[in-house]
Amino acid sequence: MNSLFKNRFNAHLIEMTKYLKYVFNDFFVIALMFIFGGLLYEYSIAIKHLSIGIWWGQPLVLIILFISLQLGGLANFIKKADYVFLLPQEKQFYNYFNSAMKYSYLMASIIQIFIWLILIPLISKTFINFSKVYIIILLILLLVNKYIILGTSFIDMYNNFSNKRNLIFKIIFPIISLSIFIWLSDILSIALSLIVLVYIIVLKKKCVRLSIHWNKVINNESSRMHRIYQFFNMFTDVPMLDGKVKRRKYLDPFLKLFKNDNVFSYLFIRGIFRDKEISGLYTRLSLIGSLLILFINNKYVVILLSMLFIYLIVFQMIPYYFNFDENVFTYIYPISNKNKLSSFVNIINKLMYLTITLFFVLSIFSNGVYTALILLIIDLVELLLLTHLYMNKKINKAELKS
Amino acid sequence: MALDVSHLVGGYSQIPVLKDISFNIKDGELVGLIGLNGAGKSTTINHIIGILTPFSGEVKINGTSITDDVNKYKNQIAYIPETPILYKELTLKEHIETTIMAYQLDENVAWQRANKLLKMFRLDNKLDWFPINFSKGMRQKVMIVCAFITNAKLFIIDEPFLGLDPLAVNDLLKLINNQKEQGSSILMSTHVLDTAQRFCDRFVLIHNGQVRTEGDLNALKDKYGNENSSLNDIYLKLSEESNNE
Numbered sequence: 001m002n003s004l005f006k007n008r009f010n011a012h013l014i015e016m017t018k019y020l021k022y023v024f025n026d027f028f029v030i031a032l033m034f035i036f037g038g039l040l041y042e043y044s045i046a047i048k049h050l051s052i053g054i055w056w057g058q059p060l061v062l063i064i065l066f067i068s069l070q071l072g073g074l075a076n077f078i079k080k081a082d083y084v085f086l087l088p089q090e091k092q093f094y095n096y097f098n099s100a101m102k103y104s105y106l107m108a109s110i111i112q113i114f115i116w117l118i119l120i121p122l123i124s125k126t127f128i129n130f131s132k133v134y135i136i137i138l139l140i141l142l143l144v145n146k147y148i149i150l151g152t153s154f155i156d157m158y159n160n161f162s163n164k165r166n167l168i169f170k171i172i173f174p175i176i177s178l179s180i181f182i183w184l185s186d187i188l189s190i191a192l193s194l195i196v197l198v199y200i201i202v203l204k205k206k207c208v209r210l211s212i213h214w215n216k217v218i219n220n221e222s223s224r225m226h227r228i229y230q231f232f233n234m235f236t237d238v239p240m241l242d243g244k245v246k247r248r249k250y251l252d253p254f255l256k257l258f259k260n261d262n263v264f265s266y267l268f269i270r271g272i273f274r275d276k277e278i279s280g281l282y283t284r285l286s287l288i289g290s291l292l293i294l295f296i297n298n299k300y301v302v303i304l305l306s307m308l309f310i311y312l313i314v315f316q317m318i319p320y321y322f323n324f325d326e327n328v329f330t331y332i333y334p335i336s337n338k339n340k341l342s343s344f345v346n347i348i349n350k351l352m353y354l355t356i357t358l359f360f361v362l363s364i365f366s367n368g369v370y371t372a373l374i375l376l377i378i379d380l381v382e383l384l385l386l387t388h389l390y391m392n393k394k395i396n397k398a399e400l401k402s
Numbered sequence: 403m404a405l406d407v408s409h410l411v412g413g414y415s416q417i418p419v420l421k422d423i424s425f426n427i428k429d430g431e432l433v434g435l436i437g438l439n440g441a442g443k444s445t446t447i448n449h450i451i452g453i454l455t456p457f458s459g460e461v462k463i464n465g466t467s468i469t470d471d472v473n474k475y476k477n478q479i480a481y482i483p484e485t486p487i488l489y490k491e492l493t494l495k496e497h498i499e500t501t502i503m504a505y506q507l508d509e510n511v512a513w514q515r516a517n518k519l520l521k522m523f524r525l526d527n528k529l530d531w532f533p534i535n536f537s538k539g540m541r542q543k544v545m546i547v548c549a550f551i552t553n554a555k556l557f558i559i560d561e562p563f564l565g566l567d568p569l570a571v572n573d574l575l576k577l578i579n580n581q582k583e584q585g586s587s588i589l590m591s592t593h594v595l596d597t598a599q600r601f602c603d604r605f606v607l608i609h610n611g612q613v614r615t616e617g618d619l620n621a622l623k624d625k626y627g628n629e630n631s632s633l634n635d636i637y638l639k640l641s642e643e644s645n646n647e
Contacts, residue, residue, distance in 0.1 A: 333504035
């Protein structure tokens with residue numbers, strides 16, 4: 001049992017490095033450097049214009065800190081089959097979960113320290129009571145609160161009947177302690193947090209005698225892994241994603257905007273609207289692109305970014321062309337593949353027109369009409385090249401392989 | 403001849419699973435395809451519906467092979483798979499619409515038929531749901547509805563009874579009978595032998611990728627048993643014999 005966590009952890013590391021290789025391909029690293037550098041530059045300029053005591057400084061810091069505390073959950077690498085195969089070992093899982101807790105806390109602490117570092121300039125510029133001691137107490141406060149949150153998750157894995165504990169210790173208490181820290185007294189805040197920490201540690205120790213809530217543990221872990229796979233799926237195909245669907249009845253009226261005259265276009269558009277993976281991918285990338293375009297006030301960077309995102313979205317959507325191939329009926333129906341590609345291109349084009357329009361309108365706000373018009377023309381040309389030349393080539397090549 | 407399988411050799415990779423299979427189905431005939439797990443029933447079906455390509459030999463439906471005219475060939479088939487295969491993105495209503503579009507059916511006629519079938523299987527209030535979330539039996543019913551709204555000449559039904567409630571089994575058998583009366587043919591693979599014995603006109607018994615024997619129940623009784631033996635008895639006896647060989 002003791003080696004189980006180590007084995008699982010190593011397997012997890014190997015899996016993650018496999019995917020990270022795809023995430024940090026040369027192309028994306030360069031894009032990332034641009035985006036990151038651009039954001040830091042904008043941040044440093046924005047900081048210069050701030051003055052001490054500005055009214056929204058403290059609420060903003062509270063919100064960022066609260067959100068950052070929610071990042072990084074308890075990773076336990078439990079698998080569905082454990083419930084069946086390791087049933088007699090239930091007691092030993094306490095130590096297993098403890099190892100999981102240590103690992104998760106380490107990862108979460110790294111995130112906390114990173115956010116804390118980034119926020120130091122903002123806090124020093126906007127808080128009246130800023131001092132070196134103050135900022136170090138903040139770091140300790142964050143780390144203690146993170147332990148309280150993860151500890152609550154730990155206790156939550158066991159059957160001990162309290163549905164309010166999650167709400168109180170993961171949401172309400174962090175808000176209270178951070179608010180006290182910002183507006184009342186840093187010492188009071190850290191003292192309160194330490195008391196709660198002791199309470200959580202005591203509760204956690206008691207879990208060793210309780211039974212595990214397997215359903216919850218398995219569901220939480222699989223949805224956690226699902227989120228990770230979803231992230232990697234933006235860069236490469238992740239076989240573990242089975243693609244959940246949602247009805248989204250409110251989108252039904254928009255189905256009419258697309259061709260529905262053959263089986264493939266009928267399937268493609270419904271799939272893209274309802275499949276959580278592909279629709280999530282499209283909306284996520286469109287929204288991230290839009291936000292960057294709205295906030296970056298440099299015409300070259302904005303145009304390059306818009307091109308990058310158009311490419312990313314189209315590139316990621318190409319594999320969806322093959323989505324229905326695994327369903328035998330696509331072969332059994334008396335239909336030909338003739339319209340398949342043109343139906344797909346038609347739908348992708350229409351979706352991308354929407355994204356480009358969004359980019360265009362937002363770039364008017366950030367960079368003016370002139371830059372926006374250039375962006376519009378360049379993006380449209382890029383899209384047509386992508387869907388009419390690049391996509392053809394990619395799909396034909398993939399079809400030849402199979 | 404509705405279905406004519408002649409000297410079919412085939413399988414998934416280089417090694418043939420089916421070794422020279424020949425049988426046929428006449429118009430309006432219900433033929434039971436019977437054999438142990440792994441005997442080659444599903445492989446035979448996959449060749450008939452055109453998922454697999456024969457190494458040699460050929461399959462013809464009403465005189466057309468898949469190489470002659472793909473669309474004409476496929477237009478004549480309706481297929482109900484062993485485990486329901488559905489589009490997870492589509493509602494029940496949209497599955498029916500897709501079938502109508504794929505087989506280019508007349509919309510009014512097809513929907514009339516569909517509504518009758520939906521009512522029969524108590525699915526008429528679930529048109530807007532995703533069938534992928536239904537129970538096994540209900541998913542099977544969706545497959546049945548979609549297959550029986552087509553004008554197919556040949557129905558291929560792979561193990562249809564598992565997971566269906568007794569009422570639905572009865573309804574399905576009625577539907578099959580209706581189609582027979584209209585001249586369509588049915589190939590049904592199944593392990594539920596007492597039902598097969600009562601309803602099939604003829605049986606094809608496959609063993610180790612070959613047709614072990616074929617004929618109606620009386621012919622099988624004459625050859626392998628006595629007048630009191632059931633299909634089950636004959637089947638068990640034949641399997642034992644084959645094992646001893």
